[in-house]
Amino acid sequence: MRIKDHWQYSDEVFEETFESFRLKPGMFSHEAHLRLAYIHIKKYGARQAEQNMCNQIKGYAESLGVYDKFNKTVTIASVKAMNHFMQKSNADNFKGFIQEFPRLLTHFKEILGQHYGFNVFADQRAKREFVEPDLLPFQ
Structure with a gap:
């Protein structure tokens, strides 16, 4: 496993740094995204983690001036997948x-692809609202 820059922070500091939009953009890798979901699920439970992650990731992207990057379906599906594992x-x-x-x-895209029969990463509706899986529901 390749250690990324976000590992310089403890879980608590990483969570707080991200929540306050102070995390450097290059540090928010896929691994960091999964780590944040893990922290939130452990600390707040899956349902609250979904809300927290949506609010914080959307806010973080907007704080960087990136308004079309946030995908609500991918964010919630990520928390659901993480919780499952x-x-x-x-x-x-x-x-x-x-x-x-x-x-x-x-192989994260493949994991989500087991649930969605369309490109959930590019779908405009999926970016705006949570779209339920059309292939395999989350458990």
Whole structure:
């Protein structure tokens, strides 16, 4: 596993830095996104994590002047997928968790593709509102 810059922060500081829109844009990688979801699910539960992640990622993107990047469906689906794998995990931290389920890092689009029969990443409706899976519902 390649360690990214976001690892310079503890979970608490990483969460606070992101929430206050002070995280450097280059630090918000796919891995950092998954780590943030993991932190929120552990701390607030999956349902609240969905709301937190939507609010914070949208706000973060807008703070950078990027108004078309946020995708509500991908954000909520990411939390749902993370929660699914977290229920199966024996790890007590994100590093251990992602070592158990490395496909979340390497094949995330394929994982979501099991649920969606269309390109959820590019769909304009999916960007604005949560679209339920058309292939396989989240459990």
